[in-house]
Amino acid sequence: MVTKTKNLNKINGRDPPKIGVYICWCGINIGGVVDVPKLCDYARTLPNVVLASEYKFMCSDIGQGMIMEDIKAGKINRVVVSACSPRMHEETFRRACEEGGLNKFLFEQANIREHCTWVTMHDVPGATRIAKDHIRMAVAKVGALKPLEVTTVKVEPSTLIVGAGIAGINAALDLANSGYKVYLVDKSPTVGGHMAHLDKTFPTMDCSSCITTPKMSEVARNPNIELMTYSEVISLDGYVGNFKVRIEKYPHYIDQNICTGCGHCTDICPVECANEFDLGMKPRKAIYLSFPQAVPGEYTIDMKHCIRCGICQETCPTAAVRYDDKPEYVDITVGTIILATGYDPYDATRMGQYGYGRIKNVINALQMERLLSSYGPTEGKVKRPSDLKEPESIVWVQCVGSREFTGKGRKYCSRVCCMYATKQARSYKEKHPNTQCFIFYIDLRAFGKGYEEFYNDTAKNYGIKFIRGRVAELLEAGNGNVIVRAEDTTLQRPVELEVDMVVLSVGLEPRSDIDDIARIFNVTASKTEDGFLMEAHPKLRPVDTLTAGIFVAGNVVGPKDIPDTVAQAKAAASSASTLMSRGEVEIIPYYSTVLSHKCAGCKSCISLCPFNAITFNEIEKVAEINDILCKGCGTCVADCPSKAIIQNHFDDIQILPMIATAIPKKPQAEEVEVE
Amino acid sequence: MSNDDLKFALFLGCVIPNRYPYIERATRAVFDKFKIQLVDMKGASCCPAPGVFRGFDIDTWLVIGARNITIAEELGLDIALMCNGCYGSLLEVNHTLKYDKEKRRMVNEHLAKIGREYKGTVEIRHVVDIMYNDIGPEKIRNKTKYGRKKPLNLKLAIHYGCHLTKPSEIRPWAKESENPTFFDELMEISGCKSLNYKDKFMCCGAGGGVRGAFKEISLDYTREKLENISTANADAIITSCPFCHLQFDLGQVEVNNIFKDKISAPFNIPVLYFTQLIGLAMGMTPEELGLIRSPDLKGVPPFTPVKPIITKIGETA
Numbered sequence: 001m002v003t004k005t006k007n008l009n010k011i012n013g014r015d016p017p018k019i020g021v022y023i024c025w026c027g028i029n030i031g032g033v034v035d036v037p038k039l040c041d042y043a044r045t046l047p048n049v050v051l052a053s054e055y056k057f058m059c060s061d062i063g064q065g066m067i068m069e070d071i072k073a074g075k076i077n078r079v080v081v082s083a084c085s086p087r088m089h090e091e092t093f094r095r096a097c098e099e100g101g102l103n104k105f106l107f108e109q110a111n112i113r114e115h116c117t118w119v120t121m122h123d124v125p126g127a128t129r130i131a132k133d134h135i136r137m138a139v140a141k142v143g144a145l146k147p148l149e150v151t152t153v154k155v156e157p158s159t160l161i162v163g164a165g166i167a168g169i170n171a172a173l174d175l176a177n178s179g180y181k182v183y184l185v186d187k188s189p190t191v192g193g194h195m196a197h198l199d200k201t202f203p204t205m206d207c208s209s210c211i212t213t214p215k216m217s218e219v220a221r222n223p224n225i226e227l228m229t230y231s232e233v234i235s236l237d238g239y240v241g242n243f244k245v246r247i248e249k250y251p252h253y254i255d256q257n258i259c260t261g262c263g264h265c266t267d268i269c270p271v272e273c274a275n276e277f278d279l280g281m282k283p284r285k286a287i288y289l290s291f292p293q294a295v296p297g298e299y300t301i302d303m304k305h306c307i308r309c310g311i312c313q314e315t316c317p318t319a320a321v322r323y324d325d326k327p328e329y330v331d332i333t334v335g336t337i338i339l340a341t342g343y344d345p346y347d348a349t350r351m352g353q354y355g356y357g358r359i360k361n362v363i364n365a366l367q368m369e370r371l372l373s374s375y376g377p378t379e380g381k382v383k384r385p386s387d388l389k390e391p392e393s394i395v396w397v398q399c400v401g402s403r404e405f406t407g408k409g410r411k412y413c414s415r416v417c418c419m420y421a422t423k424q425a426r427s428y429k430e431k432h433p434n435t436q437c438f439i440f441y442i443d444l445r446a447f448g449k450g451y452e453e454f455y456n457d458t459a460k461n462y463g464i465k466f467i468r469g470r471v472a473e474l475l476e477a478g479n480g481n482v483i484v485r486a487e488d489t490t491l492q493r494p495v496e497l498e499v500d501m502v503v504l505s506v507g508l509e510p511r512s513d514i515d516d517i518a519r520i521f522n523v524t525a526s527k528t529e530d531g532f533l534m535e536a537h538p539k540l541r542p543v544d545t546l547t548a549g550i551f552v553a554g555n556v557v558g559p560k561d562i563p564d565t566v567a568q569a570k571a572a573a574s575s576a577s578t579l580m581s582r583g584e585v586e587i588i589p590y591y592s593t594v595l596s597h598k599c600a601g602c603k604s605c606i607s608l609c610p611f612n613a614i615t616f617n618e619i620e621k622v623a624e625i626n627d628i629l630c631k632g633c634g635t636c637v638a639d640c641p642s643k644a645i646i647q648n649h650f651d652d653i654q655i656l657p658m659i660a661t662a663i664p665k666k667p668q669a670e671e672v673e674v675e
Numbered sequence: 676m677s678n679d680d681l682k683f684a685l686f687l688g689c690v691i692p693n694r695y696p697y698i699e700r701a702t703r704a705v706f707d708k709f710k711i712q713l714v715d716m717k718g719a720s721c722c723p724a725p726g727v728f729r730g731f732d733i734d735t736w737l738v739i740g741a742r743n744i745t746i747a748e749e750l751g752l753d754i755a756l757m758c759n760g761c762y763g764s765l766l767e768v769n770h771t772l773k774y775d776k777e778k779r780r781m782v783n784e785h786l787a788k789i790g791r792e793y794k795g796t797v798e799i800r801h802v803v804d805i806m807y808n809d810i811g812p813e814k815i816r817n818k819t820k821y822g823r824k825k826p827l828n829l830k831l832a833i834h835y836g837c838h839l840t841k842p843s844e845i846r847p848w849a850k851e852s853e854n855p856t857f858f859d860e861l862m863e864i865s866g867c868k869s870l871n872y873k874d875k876f877m878c879c880g881a882g883g884g885v886r887g888a889f890k891e892i893s894l895d896y897t898r899e900k901l902e903n904i905s906t907a908n909a910d911a912i913i914t915s916c917p918f919c920h921l922q923f924d925l926g927q928v929e930v931n932n933i934f935k936d937k938i939s940a941p942f943n944i945p946v947l948y949f950t951q952l953i954g955l956a957m958g959m960t961p962e963e964l965g966l967i968r969s970p971d972l973k974g975v976p977p978f979t980p981v982k983p984i985i986t987k988i989g990e991t992a
Binding site (some may be wrong): 352353355358474 | 853
């Protein structure tokens with residue numbers, strides 16, 4: 001345990017540089033490829049290097065101790081550690097410098113693992129040359145570094161949570177119960193998200209809505225939570241601790257404060273349109289409540305379908321109908337943000353061979369959930385769409401849109417489909433023991449707590465047939481039945497079945513508007529190849545993004561089931577409250593500064609800044625940069641025609657020596673161009 | 676674009692000149708009506724067949740295919756062809772050579788020996804593609820409107836054939852290979868109805884060298900297709916490929932013999948190449964379209980009699 005000492009500032013940035021170079025073996029990662037003692041000998045020959053040491057693991061307490069002792073002994077006033085990527089250990093070594101009494105920004109890390117020995121491991125002379133280049137460049141830069149001071153900003157004790165599914169609800173309740181103000185925003189008129197659609201949950205066979213609805217009403221009752229349903233975040237400004245958020249509240253066309261939710265209007269509305277809550281399997285009126293337990297329980301008019309006949313206006317006992325309702329804009333300031341925007345089910349029409357949308361009795365699994373649900377379109381009595389017959393045989397087709405490498409679907413496993421198909425089949429079989437249920441799968445993935453037991457029990461005791469083989473195609477037979485063709489890979493023979501209905505176990509996809517979400521919240525850099533948002537570190541920072549103060553939870557980062565989603569939501573709430581309870585946050589001072597005597601006032605940097613950090617001083621006629629808003633991207637520095645902007649830690653006088661030393665000197669005489 | 680500008684190099688392939696010259700005759704007659712010029716390709720050889728040649732040696736397949744394409748390049752015309760096999764071969768040879776520099780270098784090394792060079796300047800077009808995308812359903816509808824007193828009223832079993840739609844990435848059907856409708860749309864202009872029969876997109880059985888190597892297996896496929904087609908009660912089978920055409924036409928006679936015990940009744944479903952049907956819809960005579968052999972001309976009539984069709988449209992005409 002090291003005791004925290006305040007920055008002693010013993011070393012002045014103007015002292016002549018005395019550089020210490022520390023080369024790490026990283027076990028055999030580096031030491032197994034290049035000769036580390038020889039690299040030390042090389043480092044000692046470089047200008048201003050006063051000492052060079054090596055150690056098996058520089059990141060260990062002993063390794064850090066070496067640096068601290070040398071600083072304390074006054075031997076060195078700048079540090080180069082030649083080891084792994086700075087993304088791994090920059091903070092570790094900076095802290096060691098600080099403990100030793102050196103400004104932590106007088107440190108530079110040369111990455112000779114990821115950038116050298118890992119990629120050049122079979123070429124020892126080549127790797128040695130590259131390692132020398134990296135060390136030489138780091139030494140060149142560290143000599144020109146300047147001491148910087150960390151800035152701290154206040155953190156507002158409030159959180160914006162985007163998405164009010166089970167992730168958003170849980171995070172909101174945790175934060176609200178710890179005393180923070182929470183703004184819970186959702187695009188749809190009700191909270192609950194996808195979990196409200198589901199019939200039961202695996203492996204406990206709990207009724208999904210029975211465990212969701214109490215949480216939903218708790219959210220509505222909690223005084224610390226401001227519920228903003230039917231709303232959308234349209235812009236975000238500011239920085240960690242002080243995010244300025246603009247929210248558009250869509251017009252409900254019904255005064256939400258007066259509506260009592262009596263439902264007279266719905267009974268009398270003459271317009272019927274598709275019900276998105278039941279995935280189009282049941283009509284709803286143009287004036288509607290998403291589902292009986294919806295929170296909040298006030299009605300909404302769907303103006304895309306409303307014909308403005310005026311009947312609801314005449315009928316409404318509290319005169320709450322407002323045809324001239326307008327969108328409302330709300331500006332709030334929050335300290336932290338949690339993105340819990342969830343997923344979209346895979347659109348199975350893209351897999352032409354399964355005929356979804358073409359063959360009537362091929363439905364997707366979310367539709368099956370609604371059919372099984374007691375408040376679904378058929379009140380829990382499963383009926384097939386073509387003739388409302390109760391199906392006597394059902395096939396579940398697994399991996400629709402998942403584990404798909406042809407470009408029509410997603411490459412990843414969606415993690416929930418094996419279990420929900422097993423659950424749906426079991427649920428159906430419980431009510432209809434004389435029916436036939438088949439599940440066609442590639443691999444059955446039952447990895448969670450109690451999942452394997454659930455699958456085993458279902459297969460053994462419920463007579464559900466699991467057939468190993470991906471379904472090739474589905475065809476429509478004359479009587480509305482569906483012909484399923486597949487290969488049974490266990491028996492190694494093709495199978496053809498004619499069944500009453502087919503359920504496609506569709507995978508989970510990033511939301512169709514994920515790019516807008518990423519853009520608005522400035523997390524565009526944090527997207528993985530699969531289209532989901534990227535966590536700051538897949539293992540150690542699973543709910544952080546690379547933008548400070550913005551956290552993620554649930555399916556917005558990748559497919560996961562309810563327990564994992566809730567765990568992430570609670571983790572995100574805890575991470576957000578850590579920031580808020582401390583009350584202030586440190587910001588790395590990589591911001592840029594305008595040299596006002598050089599600035600010509602051309603304003604070209606202002607339009608380029610992606611963070612709106614630059615303003616124009618009308619009195620002095622020069623640009624000014626807000627050092628907290630500035631993220632240090634360097635765009636303005638590169639653009640400035642008068643070279644009037646300098647960026648901390650990445651100044652020309654720091655970068656150019658690196659380039660100069662990286663390029664071999666003494667070019668051949670004939671290669672020198674004479675101007 | 677006016678159709679007057681349309682001019683193509685006509686690639687015949689092997690099956691049409693040797694087995695079904697009437698497919699060429701019908702196509703030329705119909706294209707004439709739309710004022711589309713078809714120029715002969717002197718010295719054109721076998722495409723070569725995708726199943727047989729590509730299956731054994733890809734480089735040979737590429738070189739022979741490229742040689743055929745260079746003939747059209749000399750003419751400065753895109754290739755029009757009437758066979759799915761030729762379409763598959765030449766389209767894929769052309770695509771490979773346009774994007775694979777290594778293969779292109781290899782092919783040109785070989786072609787240099789006979790003084791030729793593949794340049795990649797022409798496109799490969801199936802006549803279905805030309806009719807659907809260049810001429811367009813609207814123009815064909817106008818031509819058929821006044822061609823006959825009454826529209827044709829047949830129930831058609833349309834057979835797309837494998838190479839027409841797959842692989843879909845490089846074909847002009849908006850990446851639709853699972854449930855395409857363009858051929859049905861084109862045929863229904865005639866007033867006929869395209870039937871939805873079981874396994875409509877199944878192979879005819881002939882392709883991939885299967886007919887050459889395992890005739891009985893290939894005909895077993897054909898039997899299954901024919902059974903599905905007769906269950907749907909089709910008046911005629913429509914093809915876009917002479918090899919599929921052969922497999923349904925001559926194949927019916929063969930199936931009736933080989934699978935005598937397996938089938939309930941001998942098949943007798945007339946098989947038409949699609950330009951013949953369009954020709955009929957435009958009011959051309961069966962003789963002009965090669966459906967009936969005119970006494971003064973050489974050539975082979977269909978193996979499966981088309982008389983039922985001619986009588987039927989005779990009644991409705």
